[in-house]
């Protein structure tokens with residue numbers, strides 16, 4: 001993919017609109033899969049912002065990735081209802097299990113399954129309720145076996 005051309009197209013569509021930064025970042029991530037660090041200066045210039053402002057917004061929102069993801073993305077819910085039923089232990093287990101894996105781990109803050117947590121999402125399509133460390137390992141093993 002030609003990232004520069006993609007970025008130019010996105011910036012052309014948004015540069016004169018107020019509050020363009022978030023829509024631009026969403027479109028870049030949707031198109032590229034993450035926000036490449038080298039796009040920050042061009043985004044800042046086009047939107048008349050400082051690089052620090054753009055970087056601050058990227059860092060603030062968990063949604064924005066600063067690196068490419070692995071083959072799959074697994075999101076573990078870190079919001080309160082899931083934390084109360086084992087989400088914290090599950091998230092720690094997931095960090096350990098996925099260290100060095102090409103399955104990317106991301107936090108998410110509520111997947112709408114609060115009554116049957118801990119909740120996990122795979123690739124923004126599959127939802128899994130009542131996740132346990134053992135079920136998590138089985139899920140990851142299936143994802144890794146798909147290669």
Ligand code: FES
Pocket residue numbers: 077078079080081082083109110111112113114115117118119
């Ligand atoms: S708090 Fe985890 S799904 Fe809502």
